[in-house]
Amino acid sequence: MPKIYFIDVTNRDGVQTAKLGLSKLEKTLMNLYLNEMGVFQSEFGFPTTRHETLYLQANLELAEMGVLQPIRLEGWVRAIASDIETSFRLVPDIKHLNLSISTSAQMINGKFQGRKQHEDIIHDMTDALDAAKASGAETVGVNAEDASRTDIKFLTRFGLAAREHGADRLRYCDTLGYDNPFTIYDTTKTLAENTDMPIEIHCHGDLGMAVANSLAGAKGAIDGGQDAYINTTVNGIGERAGNADLVAVILAITKSKQFTDKYQMGQPIDLSKSFKIAKFASYAFDVDIPMNQPGVGANAFAHASGIHADGVLKDPENYELYGFEELGRGDPVTVETGREIIAGQYSGISGFSHIMGKIEVHFNSREEAAEILELARYANVEAQKPLVEDELLFIAK
Ligand SMILES: [Zn+2]
Numbered sequence: 097m098p099k100i101y102f103i104d105v106t107n108r109d110g111v112q113t114a115k116l117g118l119s120k121l122e123k124t125l126m127n128l129y130l131n132e133m134g135v136f137q138s139e140f141g142f143p144t145t146r147h148e149t150l151y152l153q154a155n156l157e158l159a160e161m162g163v164l165q166p167i168r169l170e171g172w173v174r175a176i177a178s179d180i181e182t183s184f185r186l187v188p189d190i191k192h193l194n195l196s197i198s199t200s201a202q203m204i205n206g207k208f209q210g211r212k213q214h215e216d217i218i219h220d221m222t223d224a225l226d227a228a229k230a231s232g233a234e235t236v237g238v239n240a241e242d243a244s245r246t247d248i249k250f251l252t253r254f255g256l257a258a259r260e261h262g263a264d265r266l267r268y269c270d271t272l273g274y275d276n277p278f279t280i281y282d283t284t285k286t287l288a289e290n291t292d293m294p295i296e297i298h299c300h301g302d303l304g305m306a307v308a309n310s311l312a313g314a315k316g317a318i319d320g321g322q323d324a325y326i327n328t329t330v331n332g333i334g335e336r337a338g339n340a341d342l343v344a345v346i347l348a349i350t351k352s353k354q355f356t357d358k359y360q361m362g363q364p365i366d367l368s369k370s371f372k373i374a375k376f377a378s379y380a381f382d383v384d385i386p387m388n389q390p391g392v393g394a395n396a397f398a399h400a401s402g403i404h405a406d407g408v409l410k411d412p413e414n415y416e417l418y419g420f421e422e423l424g425r426g427d428p429v430t431v432e433t434g435r436e437i438i439a440g441q442y443s444g445i446s447g448f449s450h451i452m453g454k455i456e457v458h459f460n461s462r463e464e465a466a467e468i469l470e471l472a473r474y475a476n477v478e479a480q481k482p483l484v485e486d487e488l489l490f491i492a493k
Pocket of ligand 1: 109271298300334335339
């Protein structure tokens, strides 16, 4: 039976969201948390973008060191041969790529304004794919942007051409959140059957259906005989109304009515990291978690009305589908209400050593402390807000 895998795109679709962004250290922490959770792949950035180069190289080095293992780190590029050349020039060790190009008549006509026809799209994509393979890419996914508004016959031809040129997966992008669970099921099933390729399901929430569409799309791919790779972001942060939320999709797959009877994840996911990753993303993006967010919202396990409170006290299953402990909630949180010493871009050794001592990091010498302080200062210049304990621990390590 084919299985469901997760490709998280927070570090690509999430960070390209208007008014939002992450520092490179925050992106690195996201990769570490996603790896801890058991997410199959992180779309970790843009290999053609100059300011990403050192971050991408460093994270590949962490993978090499075994720190970011077994998660796959994959870069997003346009399906243009020159982008492939730039990617491998700037980030020579990149091993996994997704190539993206618009496939709908709306976008081909509306974006390229007559400069490209459908045939040119297939030509550009296969050219880029050949270049990626020739440059040593181990896996390549091919993204059909605006797939949900693309004629299915063309989409199938696009997928078949990608497979012929060695693509590993076809990403079905519901770029505008136009699909509903019924349409996406039919389309991904047809695509799986007719292209014989694993299908990535990339959904947006413009009509409030990103999570439901992700499940229906995965079901379609599996019923069509192929593995499904669901694209998610942490807290659903993404373009406009956002993407399918990582935690909500995991909950929907594992807890919704009868779904796991037939549709299962290909590798275990550690749900107990959910609260930690959601809180970190909220802090890093500076976007509150909505109180009614599934699993991680402030009200997800709150009960006030008499009948509900009485019922949940007698047996939590009366009013809760899953326990808060499963998501890693329930630990006491300490908030400093007295004197605080903060690590920042102008910190000195004494204050910094005090902060690090509190999290049990002790320096062997003043030189060592100075070196690590310098890294923390740089990280703080980029983040422009106090570094969290895990960031400080990561820097020290
Ligand atoms: Zn997207």
